[in-house]
């Protein structure tokens with residue numbers, strides 16, 4: 001292996017790490033959902049906090065691509081980047097461990 005190719009391998013390994021789902025970003029994104037998804041006591045109304053991360057991401061994608069038609073959720077899911085679904089899912093995964 002050429003010394004140069006090691007640099008490329010290192011760059012490839014470092015690349016995806018930058019796009020790693022970030023639970024803290026997810027937690028901060030989730031504040032915009034609380035208006036509808038939590039009551040004043042912080043209890044879930046339309047619970048997504050208890051969803052497993054895979055079902056959550058699938059639901060968000062379904063709102064985004066129109067498979068699910070609820071108008072408010074289509075708007076919210078459409079305003080987020082798919083990578084932000086992953087941030088929220090990472091946050092949910094952390095909530096699961098509590």
Ligand code: HEC
Pocket residue numbers: 029030032033034035036037046047048056059060068069070072073076077080088
């Ligand atoms: C304007 C109110 C409102 C806001 C704000 C809102 N939601 Fe929702 N959400 C709803 C309603 C109402 C439903 C049930 C819709 C349906 O019947 O499909 C729902 C459903 C969902 C579901 C599907 C739950 C399931 O059991 O399948 C997920 C996931 C979800 N919301 C995530 C979010 C996230 C993440 C945010 C913030 C980015 C958010 N919502 C913001 C009102 C809202």
